[in-house]
Amino acid sequence: MDFIQNLGLGFSVALLPYNLLFCFIGCFLGTAIGVLPGIGPLGTIAILLPVTFGVSPEAALIMLAGIYYGAQYGGSTTAILINLPGEATSAVTAIDGYQMARQGRAGTALAVAALGSFFAGTVATLAIAIFAKPLTSLALSFSPADYFALMVLGLVASIALAHGSVLKGLAMILLGLLLGCVGTDSYTGAMRFTLGTLDLADGIPIVAFGAGIYALGEILRGIENESDAPVSVIPVNNRLPSLADLKEATAPVVRGTLLGSVLGVLPGGGALLSAFTSYAMEKKLSRTPERFGHGAMAGVAGPESANNAGAQTSFIPMLTLGIPSNPIMALMVGALILQGIIPGPNLITEQPKLFWGVIASMWVGNLILVILNLPLIGLWLKLLKIRPHFLFPTILGFSMIGVYSVGNSAFDLYLMAFFGAAGYVLGKLDCEPAPMLLGFVLGPLLEEYLRRAMILADGDATVLIQRPLSATLLAVAAALLVVILLPFIRKRRKEVFVEDE
Numbered sequence: 313m314d315f316i317q318n319l320g321l322g323f324s325v326a327l328l329p330y331n332l333l334f335c336f337i338g339c340f341l342g343t344a345i346g347v348l349p350g351i352g353p354l355g356t357i358a359i360l361l362p363v364t365f366g367v368s369p370e371a372a373l374i375m376l377a378g379i380y381y382g383a384q385y386g387g388s389t390t391a392i393l394i395n396l397p398g399e400a401t402s403a404v405t406a407i408d409g410y411q412m413a414r415q416g417r418a419g420t421a422l423a424v425a426a427l428g429s430f431f432a433g434t435v436a437t438l439a440i441a442i443f444a445k446p447l448t449s450l451a452l453s454f455s456p457a458d459y460f461a462l463m464v465l466g467l468v469a470s471i472a473l474a475h476g477s478v479l480k481g482l483a484m485i486l487l488g489l490l491l492g493c494v495g496t497d498s499y500t501g502a503m504r505f506t507l508g509t510l511d512l513a514d515g516i517p518i519v520a521f522g523a524g525i526y527a528l529g530e531i532l533r534g535i536e537n538e539s540d541a542p543v544s545v546i547p548v549n550n551r552l553p554s555l556a557d558l559k560e561a562t563a564p565v566v567r568g569t570l571l572g573s574v575l576g577v578l579p580g581g582g583a584l585l586s587a588f589t590s591y592a593m594e595k596k597l598s599r600t601p602e603r604f605g606h607g608a609m610a611g612v613a614g615p616e617s618a619n620n621a622g623a624q625t626s627f628i629p630m631l632t633l634g635i636p637s638n639p640i641m642a643l644m645v646g647a648l649i650l651q652g653i654i655p656g657p658n659l660i661t662e663q664p665k666l667f668w669g670v671i672a673s674m675w676v677g678n679l680i681l682v683i684l685n686l687p688l689i690g691l692w693l694k695l696l697k698i699r700p701h702f703l704f705p706t707i708l709g710f711s712m713i714g715v716y717s718v719g720n721s722a723f724d725l726y727l728m729a730f731f732g733a734a735g736y737v738l739g740k741l742d743c744e745p746a747p748m749l750l751g752f753v754l755g756p757l758l759e760e761y762l763r764r765a766m767i768l769a770d771g772d773a774t775v776l777i778q779r780p781l782s783a784t785l786l787a788v789a790a791a792l793l794v795v796i797l798l799p800f801i802r803k804r805r806k807e808v809f810v811e812d813e
Contacts, residue, residue, distance in 0.1 A: 318441065318445075318664075318668050319441055319668065319671075319672060321664060321665065321668045321669075322441075322667075322668030322669050322670075322671050322672030322673075323672040323676075325370055325665050325666075325668065325669030325672065325673075326374065326669050326670075326672040326673040326676050327672075327676065330368070330371060331368075331370055331371050331374050331669065331673065332676070334367065334371040334372075334374050334375040334378075335374050335375065335378050335673050335676055335677050335680065336378075336680055337375055337378070338374065338375035338376065338377065338378020338379045338382060338677070339378040339379075339382040339677050339680045339681050339684060340382070340684065341356065341360075341378075341379050341382065342356075342378055342379040342380065342381065342382020342383045342384075342385070342386060342681075343382045343383070343385050343386035343389075343681065343684055343685065344386060345379070345383055345386065346382065346383035346384065346385060346386020346387035346388075346389070346402070353379055353380050353382075353383035353640060354522075354526045354639055354640050354643070355523075355526040355527040355530050355707075356379055356383075356527075357376055357379055357380070357522075357640060357643045357644070358519065358522035358523040358525075358526050358527055358643060358711075359523055359527050359707070359710050359711050360375075360376070360379070361376075361518075361519045361522065361523075361643060361646060361647055361650070362519055362713075362715065364376065364647050364650065364651070365650050365651070369648065369651040369653055369663070369666050370665060370666050370669045370670070372647055372651060373644065373647065373648065373666065373670050374669065374670060374673040374677075376643075376644055376647055377627070377644075377670060377673065377674065377677065378673070378677045378680075380623055380640055381433065381620060381623040381624055381674070381677065381678070381681075382677070382681055384402075384429065384616075384619050384620045384623050385425075385426065385429055385620070385681045385684075385685050386685075387402030387405075388402050388405045388409065388422070388425040388426075388429075388612075388616055389422065389685070390402075391403070391405045391406035391409055391410065392405065392406070392409035392410060392412065392413050392418060392421045392422055392425065392612070393410075393413055393418060393422075402587075402619075403587075404587045404588055404590075404591045404611075404615040404619075405425065405587070405611075405612055405615055405616055407591070407604070407605055407611055408421075408604060408605065408606070408607055408608045408609075408610075408611030408612050409421045409425070409611070409612045411605070411606050411607035412607040412609075412612065414607075415607050417607070419553075420553045420554075420557055421612050422685070423553050424553055424557065424558075424561045424609065424612055424613050424616075425612055425613070425616040426681070426682055426685045427553075427558075427561075427565075427682070428561060428564075428565040428568070428569075428612075428613045428616045428617040428620075429616050429617060429619075429620040429678070429681070429682075430678050430679070430681070430682045431565055431569060431617065432565070432568065432569040432572060432573075432616075432617035432618070432620040432621040432624075433620050433621070433624055433674060433675065433677075433678035433681075434675060434678065435569045435570075435573065435621065436569070436572070436573050436576070436620070436621040436624035436625050436674070437624060437671060437672075437674045437675045437678070439573050439625060440624065440625060440627060440628055440631075440671050440674070441668075441671050443628065444628060444631060444632050444660065444667075444671070445660065454657070454781070455765070455779060455782070456761045456762075456764040456765035456768065457761075457765040457769075457775050457776050457778075457779055457782040458779060458781045458782045458785070459757075459761040460758060460761040460762045460765055460776065460782070461776065461781070461782040461783075461785035461786045461789070462633070462635065462785055463635060463754050463757060463758045463761070464758070464785070464786060464789050465785050465786075465788055465789040465792070466629075466635055466750075466754065467485050467747075467750060467751060467754060467758075468789045468792050468793050468796075469789075469792065471485060471747060471793075471796055477742070478796050478797060480741075480742065480743045480744070481744065481747050482747075483743070484738075484743055484744065484745065484746075484747040484748040484751070485747045485748065485750065485751040486751065487748050487751065488747065488748035488749060488750060488751020488752040488753075488754075488755060489751040489752075489754075489755040489758070490505070490755075491516055491521070491748075491751075491752050491755070492515075492516075492751065492752045492753070492754070492755025492756050492759075493505060493755060493756075493759070494506060494512055494515050494516050495512060495513060495514055495515030495516075496513050496514070496515075498760070499763065509723075511721065511723040515756075516727065516752075517715075517719060517724055517727065518643070518646040518649075518752070518753070519646070519715055519724070520715050520724045520725075520727040520728045520731065521727070521731055521749075521752060522643055522646070522749065523711045523715050523728050523731075523732075524727065524728040524729065524730065524731025524732040524734070524735060525731050525732070525734065525735040525738075525745050525748075525749065526735065526745070527707060527708075527711045527732075528708065528711060528728060528729070528731070528732025528735065528736075529731075529732050529733075529734075529735025529736045529738070529739060529745070530735075531704045531707060531708055531732075532732060532733075532735075532736040533736060533739055534704060535701075535704065557609060560609045560610070560613075561609050561610070561612075561613035563610075564590075564594050564609070564610040564613040564614035564617070565613045565614070565617045566617075567590070567593065567594070567597075567614060568586075568590040568594075568613065568614035568615060568616070568617030568618035568621070569617045569618070569621045570621075571586060571589060571590050571593065571618050571621075572586035572587075572590065572617065572618035572619060572620065572621030572622035572623075572625070573621045573622070573625045574625075575589060575618075575622055576621060576622030576623065576624065576625035576626045576628075577625050577626065577628050577629060586615075586618035586619055586621065586622030587615040587616075587618050587619040587622070588615075589618070590614040590615045590617070590618035590619075591604075591611060591614060591615045593614070594608075594610040594611065594614040594615075595610075595611070598610060620678075624674055626638055626640075626641055627641070627670070627671075627674075629641075630644060630645060630655055631655055631659060631660075631667060631670070632656075632657065632659075632660070633656065633657065634654065634655040634656030634657070634659075634757070635754070636750065636753060636754070638746070638750075639745075639746045639749040639750060642749050642750055642752075642753040642754075643749075645753055646753070653666070711728065712725060712728070715728050
């Protein structure tokens, strides 16, 4: 009964004209940036973060959420039509979706992707509504030591799920933790790592940090890699799939939905890991694996459902535990903090309208996306013809306006420029900035819970392993770190032995 009442409260908030408008704006922008390769949802959310300061918390989070899972929809359009994924999660869809388009089945592929995503979004919304409250009750029993251990596990897990070198991922997390320490010590009032300037007394603004690393960094990389080669667009036909197509796609959609709903909760995993894992699973389960890569329906239906489900269930740890499972959730934590709201176990009791309104808006947003996705294909194709050298100045202008508007400080623009250059250099060094953003957001919280636990225990460090929960979480984090580093250690040993010979 409480479940129905809570959802009723959520829909009463989500269906308000004001919130419905921001839901539509978020879904539209998300689809648009998913279609346009380059900046992605992370950069767009970083740019629009300051805009949310002037609206209600419910409208702000509803819009940002719409951008996130809307990008999962939009990215599939160009992936299928021109083999150009607008979003990283759509790279898997492009494998078989583009082949279906070349066979004259572009409309079928697009429709299956949209319907599969809608089904996955519906199931994921119900999963969030069902499991959010039990998780919140569990979180309320956590001690500071338990929270510290949980955050350590989340940071270690983000290394495991990051791309590229493990050591580089670990270095990015440590760098993010150090950047998170910049500012005034909340216990002693001492200035730390501020370089003697009062502009850093409150720490590094997350808006300047995010817009620099992702938006400006992506612009610099885009300018370097800009290509004026014409894009060949495949005509769209037979938009509605047949009953046979729907029957073939049903099982992959269900499996992808379940897989994405689970993996989306994992730190660092989310939609990207869900999509790749779903494709691998469908190929393994298929009776005709040779069709994959040549237009297999399951190669589109499974990953598209998985990435949308993963995008939505990644809200669970952010809303219930206050721990972002990926960089986009980290920026949403920043959006809530700008509104004076701290996400965590108390959110569901202190801000029930916000909590349940966001959950209900996910289903509303998915319905809007289904309505938008197919009729607007022609518009997205026209946007693809815009040259990057026209697009980049617009993005840069919005970024600068957004960053300046938060603190009304020119120093924040200098910070954005610095982190933009840093993001570009990190990209050239194959260092993924996502772990750094997680470390930057979780760093102050990690320090806060550690110091609180030590104060309660009179400085006894064994308090971190005295409670069964914190000891278990730290043990799992240590074991995971060993598993991550083991292949690297073996590789180094082989190289040393070869050199000795």
